[in-house]
Amino acid sequence: MLYLVGLGLSDETDITVKGLEVVKKASRVYLEAYTSILLVNQTVLESYYGRPVIVADREMVESDSDEILRDAQTEDVAFLVVGDPFGATTHTDLVLRARELGIPVRTVPNASIMSGIGAAGLQLYNFGQTVSMVFFTDSWRPASFYDRVKENRDIGLHTLVLLDIKVKEQSMENLMKGRKIYEPPRYMTVGQCAAQMLEIEEEKAQGAYGPESLAIGAARVGGRTERFVAGTLKELCEQDEVLGDPLHSMVLLGRRTHELEHDYVREFAVNKETWDRIWKAEYGKQL
Amino acid sequence: MLYLVGLGLSDETDITVKGLEVVKKASRVYLEAYTSILLVNQTVLESYYGRPVIVADREMVESDSDEILRDAQTEDVAFLVVGDPFGATTHTDLVLRARELGIPVRTVPNASIMSGIGAAGLQLYNFGQTVSMVFFTDSWRPASFYDRVKENRDIGLHTLVLLDIKVKEQSMENLMKGRKIYEPPRYMTVGQCAAQMLEIEEEKAQGAYGPESLAIGAARVGGRTERFVAGTLKELCEQDEVLGDPLHSMVLLGRRTHELEHDYVREFAVNKETWDRIWKAEYGKQL
Numbered sequence: 001m002l003y004l005v006g007l008g009l010s011d012e013t014d015i016t017v018k019g020l021e022v023v024k025k026a027s028r029v030y031l032e033a034y035t036s037i038l039l040v041n042q043t044v045l046e047s048y049y050g051r052p053v054i055v056a057d058r059e060m061v062e063s064d065s066d067e068i069l070r071d072a073q074t075e076d077v078a079f080l081v082v083g084d085p086f087g088a089t090t091h092t093d094l095v096l097r098a099r100e101l102g103i104p105v106r107t108v109p110n111a112s113i114m115s116g117i118g119a120a121g122l123q124l125y126n127f128g129q130t131v132s133m134v135f136f137t138d139s140w141r142p143a144s145f146y147d148r149v150k151e152n153r154d155i156g157l158h159t160l161v162l163l164d165i166k167v168k169e170q171s172m173e174n175l176m177k178g179r180k181i182y183e184p185p186r187y188m189t190v191g192q193c194a195a196q197m198l199e200i201e202e203e204k205a206q207g208a209y210g211p212e213s214l215a216i217g218a219a220r221v222g223g224r225t226e227r228f229v230a231g232t233l234k235e236l237c238e239q240d241e242v243l244g245d246p247l248h249s250m251v252l253l254g255r256r257t258h259e260l261e262h263d264y265v266r267e268f269a270v271n272k273e274t275w276d277r278i279w280k281a282e283y284g285k286q287l
Numbered sequence: 288m289l290y291l292v293g294l295g296l297s298d299e300t301d302i303t304v305k306g307l308e309v310v311k312k313a314s315r316v317y318l319e320a321y322t323s324i325l326l327v328n329q330t331v332l333e334s335y336y337g338r339p340v341i342v343a344d345r346e347m348v349e350s351d352s353d354e355i356l357r358d359a360q361t362e363d364v365a366f367l368v369v370g371d372p373f374g375a376t377t378h379t380d381l382v383l384r385a386r387e388l389g390i391p392v393r394t395v396p397n398a399s400i401m402s403g404i405g406a407a408g409l410q411l412y413n414f415g416q417t418v419s420m421v422f423f424t425d426s427w428r429p430a431s432f433y434d435r436v437k438e439n440r441d442i443g444l445h446t447l448v449l450l451d452i453k454v455k456e457q458s459m460e461n462l463m464k465g466r467k468i469y470e471p472p473r474y475m476t477v478g479q480c481a482a483q484m485l486e487i488e489e490e491k492a493q494g495a496y497g498p499e500s501l502a503i504g505a506a507r508v509g510g511r512t513e514r515f516v517a518g519t520l521k522e523l524c525e526q527d528e529v530l531g532d533p534l535h536s537m538v539l540l541g542r543r544t545h546e547l548e549h550d551y552v553r554e555f556a557v558n559k560e561t562w563d564r565i566w567k568a569e570y571g572k573q574l
Binding site: 006008009011012013014015016017018020021083084085086087092093095096099106107108109110111112114115116118119121124125126127128129130131132151155157221222224226260261263264267 | 293295296298299300301302303304305307308370371372373374379380382383386393394395396397398399401402403405406408411412413414415416417418419438442444508509511513547548550551554
C-alpha cells in the first residue's frame with residue numbers, strides 16, 4: 001500500500017493519530033520537501049517518529065518514483081506531504097504510476113493552507129481560485145496570476161495567494177558547471193508579494209486591484225506563533241518584520257464580505273481607521 | 288484558553304496529536320454537532336478520549352455561548368469541530384465573544400472537505416467558490432447556489448457542492464406544540480443534489496450546466512470506505528447505492544482542466560466512453 005500522509009501546517013504534533021500509526025508501521029518513510037515546509041526540520045521529525053525519514057526532492061519524485069514505490073504491492077510505503085496530500089500541490093503522477101503498478105493507494109488527509117487560512121476570519125465560501133506568486137527575476141516576471149485575481153475580484157471573491165519557496169536551487173553558474181552546490185533556501189514574504197502585485201498592476205493597468213486594496217498577510221498559519229496583519233497592499237509592503245519568520249501567505253479581499261468578517265479581521269489591521277474607511281467605501285457589498 | 292480543535296473528516300483517529308493533547312487536558316470538552324458529523328458517534332469519541340464530551344447543538348452555540356466560555360480566562364475549554372474549525376462553517380461569533388471576554392483563542396487545524404476533496408483528483412487551484420445545497424421542500428427551493436455555480440462555470444472553474452444535513456430537526460407540528468421531539472437525522476445524497484440541480488437549471492434555463500455536464504460524487508471523503516463516482520449529472524441521479532452511506536458531497540467540473548485530471552478521474556467514471564466523449568468535446572480547455 002502507498003499511503004499519502006498529510007503532516008499539517010506547523011510542527012511534528014500536527015500529524016493525525018491515524019497518520020502517525022502509518023508512519024510507525026511503514027517499511028519506508030519519504031518526506032516530500034520541495035513544495036512546502038513544516039516549521040520544524042527533518043531531525044525533529046525523525047526523533048518524534050523514532051525512525052529515519054528519506055527526504056524526497058523534486059528530482060526523486062519526478063524521475064525516480066519507481067524507487068519510492070518499490071515493493072509497495074506487498075509492503076507499506078508512507079509518503080509524507082506538508083499540509084494535505086492534495087492541498088497546494090497534487091501528487092497525481094505518483095498515484096497514477098502506483099495504479100499502473102497495481103499498488104493500492106490510501107490518503108490520510110490533514111489541514112491545508114487552503115482551509116487553514118480560514119483562521120484569518122474570512123468565510124471560506126467566499127474564496128475564488130487560488131493563485132501562486134513566484135519570485136520575479138530581471139528576465140522572468142510571470143503575471144498569469146493577474147488574470148485569475150481579476151476574475152475573482154470581478155465577482156467579488158477573495159483570493160488566496162501562495163508564496164514561492166526555493167529550496168535546493170542551484171545558481172546558474174553551478175548548474176552550468178554541473179556542481180551540486182545549492183543556494184540557501186528562500187521563502188517569499190508578504191512584503192515581496194505585495195510589491196510584485198503592485199508592479200504588475202502598474203504594467204497591466206486593468207484595475208484588478210491597487211495600492212489601496214485590502215489584504216491580509218498571514219505567517220505560520222496553524223502554528224503557535226501564527227500571525228495575521230491586515231492592511232492595504234501598500235501597507236503590507238512594509239509589514240514583514242511584524243509578520244516574522246516563514247511561511248507567509250496572503251489573501252486579497254473581494255467585495256463580497258460579511259459584517260462579521262469586518263469585525264473579526266479589523267483586530268489585525270495595521271491602521272484601524274484606514275481599514276474602516278476603505279472597507280466602508282469598497283467592501284461589504286452583498287452581490 | 289478557548290481551543291477550537293478540528294477533528295478531521297472520518298473517525299476518532301483523524302484528530303491530530305496536538306488536538307488530542309488539548310482534549311485530554313481541557314476542563315470541559317464540547318462537540319459541535321450540527322454542521323457536520325464524523326462517521327463515528329459520541330460514545331466512540333468519549334471512549335477514545337477517556338472522558339465525557341458535551342454535545343453542543345446549534346441552540347447552545349448560538350444562544351448560550353457564555354456557558355461554553357465559562358471560566359475560559361483561567362481554564363482550558365476545548366470546542367471540537369468536525370473537519371477544520373474554519374472549514375465549511377465558521378465559528379466567528381464564538382471567537383468574537385471570547386475576545387470581548389478577554390479569553391485567548393487558539394486553533395488546532397485539521398482536514399476540511401474543502402481540501403480533502405482533492406482526493407477526487409481535481410487540482411484544488413481550479414476550484415471557484417463553494418456552494419451549499421439544502422433539501423428542497425414544496426414551498427422552499429432556494430436557488431442562490433445557481434448564480435454562484437454559473438459564475439464559476441463562466442470562468443472555467445470547478446464547484447464544490449456541500450450537501451445539507453438535518454440533525455435534531457422538529458416537525459412543524461412538534462415545533463408548534465413546543466414538543467421537543469426530533470426527527471431522525473437526514474443526510475442529502477449525491478442523487479438528490481443532482482436532481483435538485485437539474486430542476487433549477489430547467490427553471491432558470493441560463494445554461495449554467497445541464498444533464499450532460501460532468502460531475503463527481505464523493506462519499507465519506509478521507510475515510511477507509513471513501514468512494515468517488517464520476518459521471519454526467521443525469522448519471523449521478525442514480526448512483527446513490529454505489530456511493531453508499533453518508534456523508535456525500537459533489538463537484539461540478541469546470542472546463543479549465545488538465546489532462547492528468549482526466550486520467551485520474553476517468554477511473555471513477557460510471558461509463559468511461561461517455562466520460563471520454565463529453566470531456567473531449569467540452570472540457571480540457573486551457574483558458
